[in-house]
Amino acid sequence: MTAEPIGGGAIDAIVKRTAEQDVGSLPLTSVGGGNSALGFVNEVLTYLRGWIQTHSSRDRSQDPTTLFLSCERPRFDADILGAQPVELFKIDRSLPLGGLILATARLHSVAQVKPVNATTISLQQLHALVAQLGAGDRPAVFFFPNDLRIVVCRDGLNGEEAFIEYSISEIGVASISEESVDRLLSDYHRFWLSTPSCPVRLWHDRTGFVPIEDAEIEIERWLVPLARLKFNESIIVKELALLSGRADVALLPRPGAATAGSAVIELKVLRSKHFAKDAAQANDYPAAENISGIKDGIDQAASYRDEVHAQLALLACYDLRKDTVAETVTGLQSTADTRSVGLRHYPVFNSARAMRRASPSAVSSRSRPRQSRG
Amino acid sequence: MTPTADSTTNHDTARDRIHPYRLARRVWVLCLLDAAEQAGLTPISSEHFHRLAFLANCLSPAYELEPIDGKIYKYRSGPLYPDVQWDLDRMAVQGLSHVQGIRQLRTPTGVTLFVANYSMLAKGIHTLASLVKAPQARRQYQFLLEVAAAFGSLHGDSQETAALNDATYNDPDIATGDIIDFAEWQNRNFSVKTTESFDKLVPYNLPLGKQDRLYLYFRYLDRLVGAHA
Numbered sequence: 396m397t398a399e400p401i402g403g404g405a406i407d408a409i410v411k412r413t414a415e416q417d418v419g420s421l422p423l424t425s426v427g428g429g430n431s432a433l434g435f436v437n438e439v440l441t442y443l444r445g446w447i448q449t450h451s452s453r454d455r456s457q458d459p460t461t462l463f464l465s466c467e468r469p470r471f472d473a474d475i476l477g478a479q480p481v482e483l484f485k486i487d488r489s490l491p492l493g494g495l496i497l498a499t500a501r502l503h504s505v506a507q508v509k510p511v512n513a514t515t516i517s518l519q520q521l522h523a524l525v526a527q528l529g530a531g532d533r534p535a536v537f538f539f540p541n542d543l544r545i546v547v548c549r550d551g552l553n554g555e556e557a558f559i560e561y562s563i564s565e566i567g568v569a570s571i572s573e574e575s576v577d578r579l580l581s582d583y584h585r586f587w588l589s590t591p592s593c594p595v596r597l598w599h600d601r602t603g604f605v606p607i608e609d610a611e612i613e614i615e616r617w618l619v620p621l622a623r624l625k626f627n628e629s630i631i632v633k634e635l636a637l638l639s640g641r642a643d644v645a646l647l648p649r650p651g652a653a654t655a656g657s658a659v660i661e662l663k664v665l666r667s668k669h670f671a672k673d674a675a676q677a678n679d680y681p682a683a684e685n686i687s688g689i690k691d692g693i694d695q696a697a698s699y700r701d702e703v704h705a706q707l708a709l710l711a712c713y714d715l716r717k718d719t720v721a722e723t724v725t726g727l728q729s730t731a732d733t734r735s736v737g738l739r740h741y742p743v744f745n746s747a748r749a750m751r752r753a754s755p756s757a758v759s760s761r762s763r764p765r766q767s768r769g
Numbered sequence: 770m771t772p773t774a775d776s777t778t779n780h781d782t783a784r785d786r787i788h789p790y791r792l793a794r795r796v797w798v799l800c801l802l803d804a805a806e807q808a809g810l811t812p813i814s815s816e817h818f819h820r821l822a823f824l825a826n827c828l829s830p831a832y833e834l835e836p837i838d839g840k841i842y843k844y845r846s847g848p849l850y851p852d853v854q855w856d857l858d859r860m861a862v863q864g865l866s867h868v869q870g871i872r873q874l875r876t877p878t879g880v881t882l883f884v885a886n887y888s889m890l891a892k893g894i895h896t897l898a899s900l901v902k903a904p905q906a907r908r909q910y911q912f913l914l915e916v917a918a919a920f921g922s923l924h925g926d927s928q929e930t931a932a933l934n935d936a937t938y939n940d941p942d943i944a945t946g947d948i949i950d951f952a953e954w955q956n957r958n959f960s961v962k963t964t965e966s967f968d969k970l971v972p973y974n975l976p977l978g979k980q981d982r983l984y985l986y987f988r989y990l991d992r993l994v995g996a997h998a
Contacts, residue, residue: 406936406993410963413989414970418977421984426807426914469809470888480809499809501918506809636976650972703973 415650419630423620426500427467430616432534432549435465436594437620438502439536440545444624446492447543458540459493462521465534466497466506472528473497473506480506492538495524525552549594561586571626571646571656573707573737579625580660580711583618584741588713590750597664597715600674601745606715610664614713615643618662622646628654635659635703642699658707661696663688665723667716682723685716689727689738697734709737719744719753791852796900797837798856800910801825802866803889803897804917812869812886815854816847820932823848825916827937827951827960828986832912832979839952841938845945846876848932857887865893915980919987927994934993936960963989 420441424434466472473480478497495508508524518537525531531553537546546560561582587595595617599605607613615633622631622644630649635642644660665685671677692710700708710731712724719742731738744750787795801822805813813821826836841848861868871885901910923931932938936959937951951958964982971977977985 409992410966410989411970413985413992414967415972417985417988418967418971418975418981421981425911425980426918427911468806468889468894470806470811499807499918499921500914501808501922630972630975632975634976635973645973647973 419632419647419649420623422501423616431465431500432594433616433620434500435463435498435534436536436547436549437623438500439463439498439538440620440624442502443538443545444627448627450540455540455543460518460521461492461538461540462495462525463498463502463536463538464495464525464528464530466499466530469497469499469506472530473508475528476506476508476524478506478508492540495521522552547594570654571629571648571658571707575625575656576646576658576660576707576709577737577739579618579622580709580739580741583621584713584743587617587621588614588741588743590744590747592747597713597743598745599670600677603674603677604667604715604717604745605674605677606664606666606668606670608670610666610713610715611643611662614662614664618644618660626654628652629657635699637699637702639698639702640695642695642703645699645703645705647703647705656707657703657705658709659696659699659703659705661692661699661708661710663692663710663712665689665712665714665716685723686727689724690730693727693731693734693736693738696736700736707737708735709739711739711741714740714742715745791856794837794852795856795860796906797909797913798822798853799860799865799893799897800901800906800913801917802857802860802887803894804910804913805921806889806894807914808917808921810917810921811888812867813888814870814886815857815884817928818857818887819848819850819853820928821917821920822850822853823932823938824920824935824960825913827935827958828916828964828983829912830952830958830961831964831982831986832908834909834912836952840948840950843938843943843945843947843949845878848938860893861887864890865896866890915983919984922984922987923991924995927991930994931987931990934990936963960986 422434423437424430426434428434470480476495493507497506497508499505521537525535530551532551534550535548535552537544537548539545544560587593588597591598591601595613597606597610597613599607619631619633626646628649629652630645630647632645632647633643635645642659643662646656646658646660648654648657665688666680668674668677669680689710689712692712696708696710699705714721714724716723721740721742724738724740728738742753744753802811802813802818805811805818805821810817810821823841826838826841829836838850838852841850857866858868860866867888867890868885869888871883874882874884876882897910901907920928920931937949937957940949940957940959943949943957949957951960964986967982967985968977
């Protein structure tokens with residue numbers, strides 16, 4: 396006997412509603428799989444988005460710092476710290492945060508070391524607790540509620556270089572516009588990509604200007620959780636399969652939602668060197684291939700935009716070359732204008748010193764003040 | 770939940786070696802208990818564990834895995850696997866898991882059950898680390914980690930009743946007291962059907978992976994139970 400279709404109007408309606416409302420907000424990585432830092436950060440950001448919205452009208456000036464620390468078995472860790480596991484996240488988001496929160500891969504059940512209503516805990520105390528746990532290498536996220544800042548410690552509190560601050564004051568933007576997408580991309584570049592100390596690692600050998608093998612994929616992977624944080628009402632997907640190819644990142648309106656706007660973002664990495672495991676053996680990347688890549692990216696962005704009937708198409712070029720000259724990108728401005736594609740240039744430096752030496756205008760540039768396609 | 774007068778199932782004894790199938794089942798149970806541990810669900814009550822086990826069994830084909838048991842007796846009180854219970858208790862005696870809060874529970878139908886709460890012990894975790902080096906066990910374990918995490922994402926009251934509202938368990942054509950056969954001789958697995966139906970319903974024809982379908986199904990159960998409440 397074969398199974399029959401699920402039935403019942405009410406049941407089918409719930410299935411349909413689930414498909415429409417929850418797609419695009421599902422976990423990004425597998426439990427226990429690779430890239431646990433990405434999955435963990437994504438879940439924390441998702442949770443904080445809901446928490447901040449719940450507490451939008453509240454005075455957060457006295458709220459304590461919270462540290463989310465990734466853990467595999469919260470009960471074991473809680474035992475070490477003498478903490479009682481509490482089910483916080485799956486109940487609601489009305490509870491105040493504070494203290495050290497040991498979070499499972501999906502943040503559904505946690506052990507909170509300090510009482511939920513703790514009002515003060517210093518960073519030093521949090522560090523001491525993590526050290527006591529021997530968990531300095533686990534992905535961690537600080538949350539400072541009073542000014543809506545987060546600090547992502549991709550490789551844990553011991554990995555000093557991976558600390559990055561990020562303001563989430565603009566979460567939950569209602570609509571996708573050129574300005575809001577630009578803000579997302581420029582913040583992402585500034586805080587997550589621009590130097591080797593940022594969380595997203597793009598260098599295989601930074602002194603030799605050799606990028607990692609899949610730099611575009613790495614950029615795309617970390618952009619998605621931030622886009623979800625900012626455009627919480629929209630469907631944010633990566634690698635959207637279309638007839639004309641795969642759109643790197645698509646920001647699409649959710650059926651029935653009141654939000655407006657849609658965009659496709661193509662990502663290109665400009666290189667000086669090909670990837671090679673032995674960086675000393677890396678071959679030069681021809682300049683003509685970079686230009687060809689930008690041209691292809693413009694065509695792809697335009698095609699994907701037209702296919703999904705999006706309003707905006709942007710091509711974000713992340714420049715990992717030795718000489719991050721914007722002219723390579725701006726020289727193709729007229730081509731982009733013809734296709735109504737926004738062209739953006741984001742230099743990625745191989746050291747903080749290189750970034751400081753760059754002129755302010757070189758830190759990031761929009762090659763065109765505005766572009767929009769209604 | 771250990772039936773007090775369970776003597777019908779042919780369990781391993783001290784005299785006979787454990788059958789490979791039973792060994793596989795016991796590994797599966799240990800994987801599921803550890804998955805519950807990692808989802809922060811422990812100590813997990815036997816009642817919850819059997820419900821989680823049923824959902825994991827039923828949804829295995831969605832990950833192209835064979836269920837450890839393709840049928841289940843439909844109790845009014847919810848899924849119950851006597852063999853799984855045997856393994857749970859056996860592992861507790863072996864020092865792989867911890868059992869606590871043992872108590873008697875009298876069901877509305879007059880049957881008395883022993884219920885308890887289970888969690889992993891360090892020995893169980895170390896043993897499991899060796900067991901899941903085998904590729905097939907590793908695949909099962911990865912699937913069970915996802916199922917437990919998704920189960921943990923349900924609201925508290927939804928965890929109680931999700932299995933009872935599962936599309937297969939709640940099949941109106943199967944009366945209480947009958948066998949639900951979802952992967953043994955028949956193929957009445959409406960849970961997997963539901964996961965597959967998401968592909969046609971998501972906007973923009975967005976591609977879904979196995980994990981996406983699994984999570985959508987649990988969110989569907991969450992909504993469904995919420996609608997019932």
